[in-house]
Amino acid sequence: MTDTAGIRREDIELLAPAGDWECMRAAVANGANAVFFGVEKFNARARANNFKMAELPEIMRFLHRYGVKGFLTFNILVFEDELRDARILVDACIEAGVDAVIVQDLGLVKMIREMSPDFPIHGSTQMTITSPEAVEFTKPFGLERVVLGRENNLKQIRKIGEQAKLPMEVFVHGALCVSYSGQCLTSEVWGGRSANRGECAQACRLPYDLMVDGVHKPMGDIAYLLSPKDLAAIDLVPELIEAGVTSFKIEGRLKSPEYVANVVSKYRRAIDKYFAGDDEGPTEEEVRELQQSFSRGFTHGFLEGTNNKQLVDGTFPKSRGVYLGRVEKIMKDGVICSIEAPLKRGDGLVFDAGDPTKKEEGGRVYDLRRGGLKLDGEVEQGNRIEIVMGRNDVDLTRLHEGDRIWKTSDPALDRRLRSTFETEKPYRTFPVAVTVEGRVGAALRTLWTDLDKGTTVVVSSSMPLEEAQKRPLGQEVLEEQFGRLGGSLYWLEQLQVSLEGDVIVPKSELNRIRREAAEQLELLREQPPRYARLPGASVAAPARAAATAGAVVSEGRESEAVAVASPRMTALCRTLEQVKAAVQTDVAMIYADFEFIKQFPDAIAICREAGKPIALATPRIHMPGENGYHRNILNLKPDAVLVRNTGALYYYLKERAARQLDGRPGEKHPTLIGDFSLNVSNHKTVELFRDVGLDWVTPSYDLNIQQMVDMLRLADTSRLELVLHQHMPMFHTEHCVYCTFMSEGTNFTNCGRPCEESRASLQDRIGMNHPVRVDEGCRNTVYNAIEQSGAEYVTNFLELGVPSYRIEFLEETGEKVHEVLQLYRDALEGRVTGTEVWKKLKATNQLGVTRGQLVK
Template sequence: MNAPSAASAAKPTSLRAPELLAPAGSRDAIRAAIENGADAVYFGLDSGFNARARAANFAPDELPEIMEQLHSRGVKGYVTLNTLIFPSELPVVEALVKQLTLAGVDAVLVQDLGLARLIRAITPDLPMHASTQMTLSSSQCIAMAEELGIERVVLPRELSLDEIRKIRSETTLPVEVFVHGALCVSYSGQYLTSESLGGRSANRGQCAQACRLPYDLVCDGKEVDLGDQKYLLSPQDLAAFSLIPELVEMGVASLKIEGRLKTPEYVANITRHYRQAIDQSVAGQPVDFTAQQIEEMELSFSRGFSVGWMRGCDHKMLVPATNSSKRGVFLGKIVGVRRETVVVQLASSIKRGDGVVFDCGKPVDDSQGGRVYEVFRGRESLEAPVSSGQVELAFAHGSIDFESLWVGQQVWKNDDPQLTIKLRKSFESLHPIRRMPIDIAVQATIGEPLKITVTAPGVAALQLASEENLQLARKHPLSEQTLRDQFDRLGGTPYELRNLSAVIQGEPMLPLSLLGKLRHAMTAALDAALRAHQPRHVSSGSALADLRSMLPPREAAKQSPQLALLCRTLDQLRAAVDLGLSTLYADLADIREYKEATAIAADKNVQLFLATTRIQKPDEMGIFRAIAKHCEGERRAAGILVRNLSGMRFFAERGTPWIADYSLNVANDLTAALLHEKGAQRITPSYDLNRDQLVDLVSAVPPAWLEVVVHQHMPMFHMEHCVFCAVLSPGTNKTNCGRPCDTHDVKLRDRVGMLHPLKADVGCRNTLFNATPQSAAEVVPQLLKLGVQTFRVELLDQKPDELPEIVGLYQQLLADEVSARDVWSKLKAANRTGVTRGTLEERRDPLAIL
């Protein structure tokens, strides 16, 4: 294994190398990233507030040591604060931000808009990167983040190369792109499944990976036989090494590897390969990995490699649906089962000691597997790896139940001990393996000190001089080769000499001992320069207190509480206008129906707000313009229910009234204040808030700002992936799928038999809704006492004749004519699937698993 080096990309080129950003879930992973070529690492803190709560995160007190370790090797360190923050947590986060600012952290990743505002109020000197959790899927979304002082944007994984290129052309902010690792089927920041089913919020770093579970597909009431396709929401892993030249060419600032929950060996392995891909791309060379290189990456972790969405949507490729766990490298198929051995037709290499697993159509944890004890061909026991033909594999006695294996069964190699040893050596050495290239310019003049100017990546030029003047040489005058030989003696340091140039006047000489002393002074100066960071300013008082002091005072309710209703069909809307409600919402899959929806509401003099899509990608501004037409003229909609930052900006600039929906992830008073300043008439709190956290938010802002959803089917997965296309169409994407979503009613059945409705929107994105409607009836009396005036019920598939009972119960609750318990009881009896308290339930164990 050759040590990676920035010097390998020394060939002159007009292309700029993007940063290679590696994950670090442990100290070993940090070392693995450094020694294998990462330019930066990202990691979380065990104080929370990062989107990988299960990673081996670091204590805040470790930050100075970690940052010195990274900076001494020319590597940057980014801290993830990329979760939603609740009001009671903001003082803790404020102190934490000050701590990591003074520790020299190079940037923080954030999701929460209010946190971004707080950080910038605390210090102007800590760079902020927008996490992919912020769902910035277009340049219009990014413009809002830029207003908050965001300096880099991590783009959603769901973007194609063409979409990334367009965003690059429309924004000046640097962009960061994921190039390798696990893909979640849901948009980051828009994933509510773990919260809905088990109280574990992905927006709080507690994802339970429900996308990796098996589901059955029920179409129009009948189960569809999909054979071995059970993992309908489990994408293959992203592996975009072949696309690095295009990403380099379009000027992406940072290429990111996913994997803070992965092993240090994974970090070493994947970082090394992408270092090579970047260096080859910048040097103008093709990136053409060998089968062995790809196999090495698959062995560290692979559910099957794909380019994700980067070549556009190919739903069948993205989710083959036949597995959901790490399998490694496809080894071959069983062609014979004997008493104590199995015969395999090889598709890749195998040797003694390798680990294999037999694919039983179940998660790897439930499959058989073991370590290969011997490899036979005929009667010969093979020592060297073999990659073709048929071989007989033997295992430790009793480790395999051969009677449960069958001819034709797939076999996967999931471990190579020799590779693991090789990878560990790359980061367990006591001496640096990766070295930083330095260039030295020498000035040698008799009667003057020897002067050197040293340049290294990320460091200002250093100038040093010998303690003694140069004398006239009697025997061995200094030469450029002598200088090169002496300054190249950098073993044990993290530096390597790349170029040395010398201007030598006359025949000067300097003892080798003094040259060695100057060399040591040079490395010490480089060490100090790399570790140094500019002093940073942090507010002496409480920036949080200052921001909160600008909030308007809470005022008593000025009107009677009102109930709003969200309809998802025209039939529901026709029934709703006769229920005496003053405010309705239309969230229709076909926005061409918004014209008729607006007319229905206008005829009854009902305020109607039209919902935007949750995602807006490049070239989709036409959807906003089409919706905006219905907010003009005499028979117009009252405004817009906005679900993304681009829509907020678009309708605010047009002066169209708008309401902020739950997908904007408002979890604290600072975020609420920000959206109110931008013109939001009302703000829907995030679904991540439980009962106590919602009460905290209501207590922290004027309650008239808020509109609380009290009845709904939780939108769990919101996906670019289209299940309709993947399994009900011969096509691959929306251009050739035939739109089965228009004619079929589809539900996904989970392991406990619940049937979750699947819907497609105008952008062909799918939402999987929880089968069980959720009610917050029990918290309504408390919210009323706190001054909340507007509550919302959201329909899904309810028939028009079901609306009077649902709406009537909540109207009576708001009028204090029935108790919350009565509402709860009657709703439970009226709905076949039952009603849960959902995210507003007061939970004792917030980490309860699915």
């Protein structure tokens, strides 16, 4: 167990979401220590109401007034033509005193550090930080905090904290993404709505059929194979504190203010109970109220380890609220049910027949009866009652005995929650200490100290003190007058009186002093922090227009691109058959990207015999304790490593530095190639990764052709490799489809490894089968059924100086590998046009081919 003896209540931050002003007030009123919010651009909740950049000063004054920190979400990838606007927003954040920005894009981190050395940056969960090494990678850039991936369990969180020693923020409540944050390309592939741009279309919440070896597997009423339950870790608050978590993050910038008030107040109480020595968990009523605000069913997610059976229910994708029971009998005006939760008139219900894709009956409870007699008030669980529904709400003929009943709304609860922030009173008050000094003929001098902030103001009377004839000023009178702080942020905790003789001043003057002191202290609370600015960091600094037609002003300087005459081509293979085929072509390098590392030696032997360099691909995720995988890669002595995450990159860079320091003879460190999953979307990110030591960089799959060209014009393209052809990897998940739906087990220790015997795919609503593949860490990748080709843009890329092009295969035969590689070689050499390649691929592929995100 981590030593928590020194942890104080003040060390733990409760971080709440705010999609609008009502939510922000609800968060502050119910005990949040910090709030995260977005403005109209550059945040991962494009569908939220969001705030305006011009509101930043007002927002920060409001939050700081109550001692609450404000973090701006800047957690998306930033495209080349947006860097200037991004700089303007960062500048506004610095000026307004925003307490930190939450950032995904490492290029943006680089730009912020060029503007200010001390402006706080938090690494977003979309940086896919899941290991101590990934945390270490961020340290040279001065990140103040990291938000860990939601797939980390408690043991891993503790290990990351002990090794990396950087404050950790962890999600504790709200919706779970089935895919690793920052690694989901599904919305991008299917609709040009990138999750890395805040435009997630929630494809994980859609129904899918499970296909096993091409045959449909009947699943009964289970259709939502990728739709996880919601995270609720309120009963794990002690374990999280003892694991070293310093910030408890609540998801929900698209949720209602009632949701924010409800969840924040419950976690506030749980944290306070821990530090009060109360080890009782949440009450049954508290859990029900959490479910009522929003719930797809609650789970601990991955915090207690992987349990695929508990993570995904599969029968519904949306919030249900509180489970009430099942229909036992249908009456002419309602149903009979043995209720498993309290119920009262006015509550909202929905009747669940097992198919959420069809219209569901539901409405308000009109009456409650037992044996025909009306029941008043709230009826407790455990009672068998008659639930009378409004005649216009529910078509009782569409109900069935056995249908599940859910309580979807509780107006009384909502009213109670709204009352916490719909009030004229201050949301919080703070203790103040007052010292009073004076003597006859001199002004009354008062010193007021805000004991929460430690700030002091001095307010003196506007008239001299006179000698008292009747009731002189003293402790009692001054406590009465200075204690009347209602309506302000303060209450009087300490009063020290040092008066010489019997003196007096009008009570109206004491009232004025009290009001002025409170106002001055409040203004001091609202003052923004000041951050250092570097020379040349002004937004007005010269910026050069990107040379593409219609492009807006961008940061950076156009690179001196030289058209490539002899481009290199590489092939990524996922089977040994594909490797054997690829080595017979003129590709410059083979990438081996196998499900199981035990196949790597055979691939290396094939390449060595053919005289072809080989690169071994790392997994996309790096967890604590997984460096053995990377040691094995180095022991196999590949020519290169395809690096897919910053944790692995840190490991390889450290190994390279150690070899150079030791001067180990005959040990050549492999070339390091950064893959698409590093999310490179602007020239500053290219520069950052090249500066840290990557030999080659692969741009993000989020870029369309215009955005790609914008970046290539400003980046050093000489060490860039573009992927021209692939099955796009859409979902990348810790949730295993094979384990959940093809075995009796709960995780890799007891699933029986069905992935080694069969091939699964997910069939969508239009009949496309999307292959599901497993990596060495038992993580799943769902690939798009249709291949994507960028062949039509080869000429553009060559003219911009891109020297290397990758062709990726998934299930293709050796013969197909030959055919596809020859097509692209012809295009790269100018013997055929990219359009001809595209048409040929479309004609020969059963499912066709797509241009994918490049034309979004």
